[in-house]
Structure formats: structure tokens, C-alpha cells
Amino acid sequence: MKRGADLSERLALPRLLPTGGLAGPTSLAGHLARYGPPPASLDQRQRESLIAEVARAGLTGRGGAGYPTARKLAAVAAGHAPVVVANGTEGEPASAKDKVLMTRSPQLVLDGAVLAAEMVGARETVIVAHPAARRVMADAVAERARARFDQVRIRVRPAADRFVAGEASAVVHWIERGVPAPRASPPRVTERGLHGAPTLVQNVETLAHLALIARYGAAWFRSVGTPAEPGSMLVTVLGAVREPVCAEIAIGTGIGQALDLAGGRSAPLQALLLGGYSGDWVSAAVAMDRPFSSAGLADLGAGTGAGVIAALPAGACGLKETAQVVRYLAGESAGQCGPCRFGLDAIAGQVERLAHGRGADPRLLHRWLGQVDGRGGCAHPSAVIRLIRSSVRVFDAELRQHAMGWCSGTARVLPVPPGRSR
16 A cells, blocks of 8 residues: 555545546556556455455445445455446436546546455456446456456446446346346345355445555545545536536535535525435525535435435425426336335326425325335335425425415426336
8 A cells, every 4th residue: 555745645636536637538557657556466365454444444335325345345255256346327317426437537447346356356347337438438448458457357338227227236137137126135235146146236436435545545545534434425516506517525525615616506595405316305504504424414314325416596496306306216116016116106196296286185195105115125215205205394385385376486407317118
């Protein structure tokens, strides 16, 4: 692991993305010039030592769940003939962080994927890349192959174009069968995943951080962030801002400061959607000075999720924004259980009626929310219910206005892909 007085200066934020205005992907030579070579050919003692260093760093998953990375590494390393999957699916329409990372720093992602494979004793790693980043990742793999840089086999597979496709078991099923169907029941993919082997499915941003911890150590990683949530993270800032952006921030950075990275607010704000479409609406007045961290948002019932901060202007209708997202999410389920297949569709209809003042029954909606929450074959229906409940809480005044047939909202803010059937 590298040490030196100039380390913090050379690798100040952004740590993961190119500096100096470089917009395209970093070449292998440019990548090595900036970061230096990664550790290679780890023996058993080095593997264990590096997993322990990741534990000391406190690295957690950057895909939304926030699970401790060292625990997953150790669990997969204990199995026989494991496989590593770098998850760059990014099915969240409001997020761009993984696409930006893969298209601008593909070699750092590959470093992390290869290192993870060496740490758990895997001979193969599969890169599941969003279609927008697949060609860049494939070219980066080819460049490494020409240089004979890795001893681990690397395959690149395009990701499925579905919201639920990024869940770990859905990624495994996509690679195996071409069907991105998540499951909540045991066994975990760390025990039996791709082709029955223990499988480490790790978000590409997490792997990029892993590649830097392996080089520079836990203390360096923890030099930004908070003691409880160390390190940096990529965030997507969009909505009522002057210039939507994907940026890297220290965990715990104020939400107002994050908005400033996007040029600041373009209009007065009424609310923020934090974490993405599986996240929560919060009042802008309450959240603006909060740190963007799990601990900083916990008492608001919110979290960082997929690193999304979406600003809703005062001129938009939060209920209509929520209704269009919920309708989209209802169509994005795997359709493998009743709560998703029938419950979400019916709930989406009630939310649409609420948003458009068409005689919805709030009591019926609340009953349906309770019947669906926690009862799906995966976490998707519960995440949708969470979003709806936060909208009812934050946009309570609008609900009363809609009940009287009045709505002043005109702007459409959140990106929602065209609807489709299962």
C-alpha cells in the first residue's frame, strides 16, 4: 500500500473520476500514471490481510443497500470455486453515477473487479455493464488483455434494461437465463449464485473504492467522510438545478453543498427525493442543511440509497411526480408474485386518481399499502410503498387541494422511461 506526504494531495476528491476536464475514458497507461499499479498475485495471507484492511476502512456497498463489503468478501472467500460479478446495471432512471464511472474510469472498475476475484480466490469475473457503458468496458478489457495485465478471466455482459435488474439475484439470473428475476428466499448468492457457485455481486463503484483501498489503505480511505460512514461517494444531482451533474462528495457533505455542485437551485424548492425511486421524499426546508449520510437522514426516514438527490421546484406537483414514477415502477416488476403483479398496478391507479383529483379513496389506498408492504417475492413492492408513504407525508397540503379539485403544478421534473408491459 502506498504511503507518502503527497498522497492526500494527489488523490483529493474526486478520487474515482478523472481530473483536468477529461471527458472520455482513461487509458490503461493514464490510469497507472495516476494511481500506480494495483497489488497482484495475492497469496492466502495477503488475501486475508486485504480483506481485513477493507473491514478497517469501513467500505460499504454503493449500490443502495450499504452492506459491509468485507463481510461479503469473507463469505464468498469461504466457498468453493467462487465467481465475481461487477454490477453496473444501474436500472435507476434518476441515477447516472455508475454509467459515468464506467465510461470515464473503466480501468479503476476493472482493477477492483480483478482484485476482488483474487481476494476471494475466483478465476473469473463478469462485468455486467449498462448498455451506455458496455463498449467502453469491453474496450478497456481488450486493452488489458493486449498488455497481459490480468491473470483472471474477464467477461463483459450487457445489463438488462429493467428497474429490478440490479438486485444481486436478478443479476445472477440475467447472466444465467436471460431473465432478470430477483428473489428474496435463501440461499443467498454469496452461498449459491452463478451456476451454483458462491458469487460476489458487487456494485462497480464499490469495486472502484476497493481498488484504491488496496493501494492506499484504510486510513487514507477514512480521511474523508464521517467516522461512522467513511469515504466518498458518487451522487447524481438533478431536477431544479442549473446543471445536473454526477459528482463525488465526502459522505456527510451537506445537501445544500451537493446542490451547489450542480450550479445551485434554478428555482425555489419544495421537496427533495433522496436515494432514488426506492427512496423518500423529504421537505426541502427540513433537509437542505442535513448531511447526506444514512445517519444524517435517519430521523427523516430517509437514506442515501443510490446516491440520488432530485430537487423538486415549488412549481411542480409532488403527487403527479410520484404518480408517474409509481406507474413506471408497477410496470417494472418481475411479475413473479401477486403483490407486484396485481397489488402495485392497483395501487398505481389509486395514486394516479389522487394526483389528478379523480375521486380516489385514501383509506382504500392505505389499506392496500399495508397489504402489499413486506409481502413480495423481493424488496421491490416494499420500496414502492415506501416512496408512496413519503409522498403522502410530505405533500399532505397538496392532497387536500387535490381533493377539492385544484392543482397548481405544471412542471415535470423526474425522468421516467416510456411505460411497458411485463
